[in-house]
Amino acid sequence: xxxxxxxxxxxxxxxxxxxxxxxxxxxxxxxxxxxxxxxxxxxxxxxxxxxxxxxxxxxx
Numbered sequence: 938x939x940x941x942x943x944x945x946x947x948x949x950x951x952x953x954x955x956x957x958x959x960x961x962x963x964x965x966x967x968x969x970x971x972x973x974x975x976x977x978x979x980x981x982x983x984x985x986x987x988x989x990x991x992x993x994x995x996x997x
Contacts, residue, residue: 955985 941961952959954966963980970976981989 952980953982953985954979955981955989958982 951961951963953963960982963982964986965978966981966986967979968976969979
């Protein structure tokens with residue numbers, strides 16, 4: 938089995954915006970667009986995504 942390694946360098950592709958943990962199975966939750974530069978995406982790992990969903994259910 939081939940293990941997927943986190944990217945190296947200045948970019949943080951694949952890192953969760955909630956806990957800063959790298960995962961190859963992160964879910965895109967937002968896109969960032971800027972007028973003066975590159976945009977990006979906001980990702981969430983399964984743990985942070987489940988916690989956010991639980992918080993949203995409690996608010997109802």
